[in-house]
Amino acid sequence: MESTTNKSEGCEFVLIGFPGLAEKFHVGFGIFIFLVYNVSLCANATVIILIFLKEHLHQPMYIIIGSLAISDLLFDTTTLPKIIGKYWFGSGSLTFVGCFLQMTIVHTLNPLDSLIIMFMAIDRYVAICHPLRYHSIIGNRRVIFICISLYTVAVVTGICVMYLATTVPYAGSNKVKNLFCSIGTVGVTTYVNPAPVLLKAYYVGLACHLGPLSFIIFSYSIIIRKICSSVRSDSWNKAFYTCVTHWFVIGTYNVPRLLVYTYEQTQKPQVDIYVSLICLYTFVPHFTSPIIFCLRNEEIKKTLRSVLERKKHS
Template sequence: MAALNQSDVLEFILTGFPGLPEKFDSFVSISFFLIYNISLYANLIVVVLLLLRRHLHQPMYVIIGNLSISDLLFDTLTLPKIIAKYWFGDGSLSYTACFIQMFFVHFLGTLDSYIVMLMAIDRYIAICKPLRYHSLINNRLVAIICLVFWIFAAVIGLTVIASGLMLPFRGTNRVKNCFCSFNPVAVLSSKDSASSRSTRFVIAMSSHLCPLSFIIYSYIIIIQKICSSGRAENWRKAFYTCTTHWLVIGLYFLPRLTVHTYNQLQLIPNANLDVFLICLYTFVPHFTSPIIFCLRTKEIKRTLVKVFKWNISNNKY
């Protein structure tokens, strides 16, 4: 693979937070370890519950299940390596492994945007057109749409790494990030990567701004619909639900779009701030979304209580 673009670099080194004093290494590694475990168990609980409990086989939970699987894959393919870098000093990835990781980073990152968009559209139909919900939305349709999104996102991932593989790398191999993604790797190329960055910027904007536009529109209509009901209880419930949802959505989209924009404009932010923003929009939504979108819903809470009580009663014997 390296021979295709005449690269001399055989491996890349993940620097994590560049320039961060070593005294903070333990704090960073423990933080990533906790984030990974919270995300792992929260998303696993969601996936297992949705697989085993037939009454949860509903369109909304099918969508959430796809989001949880995507986040599980992303975190498992990225976090163990950066944890190993801070715990054991092992931050190296082979040339091939770096680009494989890059594919999944952009594949699953794009997928998350479209799954969250589908979730917003599902809630829009459920709240604004409740009488037509079951005629418009069903498990089969949602499964097909999710499959299309998985395929589309995979094509985006392949397009991104194809741009990266065309770049030659000689000498410099230290990636200022916690995982291999296009921009931190492309800047290491011995060739001007402006054209590749522009292509990546257009892909990123179309992959994230389009879903965000649908999400914003859906929530505006939802809020208007609930407010028009004139009931204070409905308004309070809508405000609480939309606020928590927008917290996750905002954490995912706003830092991401900010990073893509200043990278395209070639502005030079503080390197540690850059990595922090990337980690903020990448990992934080992965452990907050299953809690906010799924585990705090009444139906899931009742199911968890039943499973917990069933386990306790079985363990007594």
């Protein structure tokens, strides 16, 4: 066992990205990823800074949005710079420790997104269905405590997935057909049968996805019924448009992920399609969700506008 562990720790992993992408497109694709990363970085950082610095944004809904922005920013910063370096400079190799550290972070932040979006749905349920009791049920301290608890659960999940990946041996240079290290793409590089480990990881991922998704669907089902039974007014329109923006964010996070899980189990995935679906549910929501929240939220728009105007006149 000790010799197997030493052998694994001496190997390295090489990120392949999209195997079907011709070399002449590598620089262009690297530029595209670089732009995506910068949009995500600017958008999420702006949301985090505004919510942190502006006292009137210290409210439950904005704390939840800020927690989601932190998660997305950490994920992109952990994964995208390395893949940009791979396509620009050919430096796609990771040490055993580096790959498994990245894997732990990836499998921590993916379920964290689902948990925070579930909490967001519950927050909207209380705000729309029990508005008079909202501040007694959802307070700042309670929200902060729940967000910390969700981060803790996500960290434990990430460590468990990483442990599963370490139970099989690796050797030599392992080619990872993905933009980052995940158990699904790292596990298949082992020289033993990875099926039992990948099946356990699949069940963990499915539970982390379907558990929060069931709460999300339940919460928004009640919200929709409440909105439809209400008299149409300005508050009705506000509630409806808030739900529409949230549904879009939920869809970008959850639908592609469900497709990946189904795709993995029903047929042998075509690598480029598989990687594309993974990119769709990991990176696309990270730069769209903060933009959506800023564009649709009057309070954040007003705060951002006042900050920009103050800088313009200073």
